[in-house]
Amino acid sequence: MIRIIRDFIDRLFLQIFKGRKDLKIGLYGPPNGGKSTLANRICNDWLGEEMSTVSKIPHETREVKVKEKVTVRSKGKEVTFNLVDTPGIATKIDYEDFLKKGLNVKEAKKRAKEATKGVIEAIKWLDDMDVVVVVLDSTENPYSQVNITIVGNLVARKIPVVIVANKIDKKRSGIKKVEAAFPQYDVVGISALKGRNMEEFYESLFNMVR
Amino acid sequence: MLTLQFIPYNDIQYLTPERRINKLINVVKENKIVLMQGRLVPEEESTLIERTMEQINRSNFKGIEICTIYPESDSNVVEKLKSKIANLLLGNREGLTIIGPATVVKEIKKHPDKIQLFTTDVKKKSRRE
Structure with a gap:
């Protein structure tokens, strides 16, 4: 009973607070899952412009x-x-991995240093989010600890989550694996690059922010 | 040579989250693989990632590989209640957390029913399951 009252008060304060500030939707996930591609897709669809560079x-x-x-x-x-x-x-971030991608030593070290700061910044921003879209590469193994840590932190902070299995246009894509890894969530399979299944994605977003 | 260090729950039970994380990182920075009884809470896991990022680029530290295994809670309500009471009284000792330095552990692959730990070797890559 006490818990129900407490949750009600929490929600009430959240609504009042949300009414005063802008709603923030964050794109989170491991590197190269397609967060920036999805950000660009959303901005292209609704603003007619890109948001981030992708690589x-x-x-x-x-x-x-x-x-x-x-x-x-x-x-x-x-x-x-x-x-x-x-x-x-x-x-983990190893500058030598960037050397293999064609960067020189100076560029690779700079990128590694900036990337470590970026990870810290992303984690710090978690508390400011109202809804988070976890963007996973559906061709990769979804059972990584990073994925579990991100979702666990969102649950602990009571932040609504949409899980996106991106890159469904690729042959090795496996939405079922992502669904099996996160059975308590609705998983939306999309291709942010090709713009596939975006309607369902926007519908999931609406369900979370209402 | 690969060194595994077991950290029983009793060793970290009364540490503050910050000290607990420092203890884990310090062991990993000695190029040892930590086998910790129990698991960190999500906030501790994210703090562990933050502290790891802060220490990368110092003395050849390149980060960590981490994996947690724990029993799935498909048991009945009574069993779940028992488990919650035990966790409340004794702390969450269920499961095992594996943390290794990225220079030694190349990858930990977690599947529903198994864990694969790939180590990096100077001469050749070895694989342990």
Whole structure:
């Protein structure tokens, strides 16, 4: 009973607080899952412009980026939010990995240093989020500790979560694996690059922010 | 040579989250693989990642590989209640946390029913399951 009353008060304060500030939707996930590609897809769909640069080299996004006042409309509904694209969260960063991708030593070391700061910044921003979209590469093993840590932190902070299994256009894509790894969540399979299944994604977003 | 260090729950039970994390990172920085009884709470896991990032680029430390295994809670309500009471009284000792330095552990792959730990070797890559 006490818990129900406490949850009700929490929600009430959250609603009052949310009424005063802009809604923030964060894109979180491991590096190269497609967060920035999804950010660009959303901004292209609704603002007609791009938000972030994308690259095949991991840790392209090394600073949190915010696109203000993105308005999404779907089936007569409308929501306006600030879209937050965050650096990929990793437990290790080795500059030598960037050398293999063609960067020189100076560039690789700089990228590694910036990437470590980016991970810390992304984690610090978690507390500011109202809804988080966890963007996972559906061609990769979803049972990584980084994925589990991100989702665990969102649950602990009572932040609503949308899990996206990205890159469904690729042959090795496996949405079922992602669903099996996170059975308590609805998983939306999309291709941010090709713009596939975005309607379902926006619908999931509406369900979380209402 | 690969060194595994077991950290029983009793060793970290009364430490503050910050000291607990420092203890784990210090062992990992000695190029040892930590086998910790129990698991960190999500906030501690994210703090562990933050502290790890702060220490990368210092003295050849390149980060960590981490994996947690714990029993799935598909038991009945009574069993779940028992487990929660035990956790409340004794602390969450269920499960095992594996943390290794990225220079030694190349990758830990977690599957629903097994864990694969790939180590980096100067001469060749070895694989242990």
